[in-house]
Amino acid sequence: MIIKPLILSRDRAWLGGVRNIVETMMAHFSPDVEPIEMQVGQRIGQTSIVGRALFTLRDSIRLAMTVITRDISLVHLNPSLDSKSLVRDGLFLVTLKLLRFRRTVVFFHGWDDATESRLKKSVTRRRLFRWVFGSAAVILVLGSRFKASLVGMGLEPEKIKLITAMFDGRLLAGKNGDRNDTGKIIIFLSRLIKEKGIYELLDAFDGIGKRFPDAKLVIAGDGPERSEIESWVKKHNLESRISLPGYLRGENKTTALRGAAVFVLPTYHGEGCPVALLEAMAAGLAVITTPVGGIPDVFLDGENGVLLGTVSVEAITEAVERLFLDAELFRKVRDNNRRKAWNNYEANIVTRKIEMIYTEVAKKQ
Numbered sequence: 001m002i003i004k005p006l007i008l009s010r011d012r013a014w015l016g017g018v019r020n021i022v023e024t025m026m027a028h029f030s031p032d033v034e035p036i037e038m039q040v041g042q043r044i045g046q047t048s049i050v051g052r053a054l055f056t057l058r059d060s061i062r063l064a065m066t067v068i069t070r071d072i073s074l075v076h077l078n079p080s081l082d083s084k085s086l087v088r089d090g091l092f093l094v095t096l097k098l099l100r101f102r103r104t105v106v107f108f109h110g111w112d113d114a115t116e117s118r119l120k121k122s123v124t125r126r127r128l129f130r131w132v133f134g135s136a137a138v139i140l141v142l143g144s145r146f147k148a149s150l151v152g153m154g155l156e157p158e159k160i161k162l163i164t165a166m167f168d169g170r171l172l173a174g175k176n177g178d179r180n181d182t183g184k185i186i187i188f189l190s191r192l193i194k195e196k197g198i199y200e201l202l203d204a205f206d207g208i209g210k211r212f213p214d215a216k217l218v219i220a221g222d223g224p225e226r227s228e229i230e231s232w233v234k235k236h237n238l239e240s241r242i243s244l245p246g247y248l249r250g251e252n253k254t255t256a257l258r259g260a261a262v263f264v265l266p267t268y269h270g271e272g273c274p275v276a277l278l279e280a281m282a283a284g285l286a287v288i289t290t291p292v293g294g295i296p297d298v299f300l301d302g303e304n305g306v307l308l309g310t311v312s313v314e315a316i317t318e319a320v321e322r323l324f325l326d327a328e329l330f331r332k333v334r335d336n337n338r339r340k341a342w343n344n345y346e347a348n349i350v351t352r353k354i355e356m357i358y359t360e361v362a363k364k365q
Contacts, residue, residue, distance in 0.1 A: 003033045003358045004073045005105075006066060008040045008092065018078050018109045021275060024168045028351040033358065038066060041088055056088050060095045067101050073362040074103040074137070080110030080272075081146075090132045097135050103361050106133060107140040107163070109272050111293060116149060130154045137361045140354075142272035143294025161357065164298060165273040166350035167282050167341065171254055184215040184324055187260035187285070189248070189276040190267070192223030197266030197290075197311045202232055202242075204316035209241055212324060217242045220256055257283040261330075262323055264288045266311045273298055278345045281337035286330055288319045304340065305333045 009022040079085035263280030273294035287305035301307040306319040
């Protein structure tokens with residue numbers, strides 16, 4: 001049986017996040033899946049509200065015409081639970097409802113706690129959300145907490161399935177690839193925003209560096225805080241020990257991961273399950289992160305590294321020192337991470353699970 005999913009995703013010019021997951025998934029489909037991609041949502045350079053609204057309306061018309069004129073097995077939407085995505089992808093689902101097309105898969109990648117709270121506080125919003133998104137044949141979420149929340153808002157439990165994020169095994173050239181880490185290199189790999197705990201990490205490293213003279217910090221990524229971070233590094237005279245290589249892809253990311261020892265992501269908020277965390281685990285890094293979003297579903301404290309009870313300078317410092325000073329724990333968590341990631345989260349494994357869901361949905365009338 002050949003499955004022909006119509007996959008809705010963001011403009012290919014967008015970097016990171018959902019765009020990367022969609023590309024990874026599509027690259028690992030079996031020959032039994034022949035995807036058709038449709039780019040939707042805000043385009044690069046389009047910032048006006050009116051412009052975004054017109055694009056969404058146009059995308060809805062394109063979606064309807066594609067479903068009517070082409071042989072489509074199902075439609076796969078990739079929203080986040082935030083206000084913009086719910087409006088945009090909600091309109092797409094309403095369009096499909098009007099066409100009586102019910103073979104839809106909704107994959108929630110991101111999750112905004114404020115949006116969740118607004119939905120739960122308003123009976124009207126909750127009913128509208130349930131009417132629109134409850135029409136999906138299957139809803140995929142990246143954490144058990146998210147499933148519980150959707151069920152609490154009235155969506156059918158049997159429709160909601162847990163799935164994990166995935167990493168592209170080609171990036172790391174095999175699970176037993178040689179590492180080249182030679183010292184205490186810490187890496188942060190994410191968007192440079194305050195909510196990721198970046199300033200707590202910087203302040204913690206200021207003290208860690210004094211205790212471990214060979215320690216270095218790599219802050220990989222881009223974002224609105226980049227210039228402020230650069231100023232912080234200069235102010236503390238740490239240019240020789242803290243590097244900011246920007247957004248990393250391909251071989252540059254591979255080199256950075258293979259050269260590091262500890263991955264730190266002290267994020268404040270739930271955001272699904274960060275792909276960078278899975279990549280770090282697959283590369284055999286010890287991990288320090290927080291129990292938010294879908295992270296607790298893939299990460300155990302003491303087995304995969306350290307889960308921070310709070311995002312603070314003291315907590316991050318204690319976690320790093322614990323790993324640096326306990327060689328047995330350090331070795332154990334790195335071995336555990338490599339094994340767990342390759343056995344559970346590599347793209348081929350996760351994509352096969354999604355294909356099984358596709359097959360189930362495609363058979364629906």
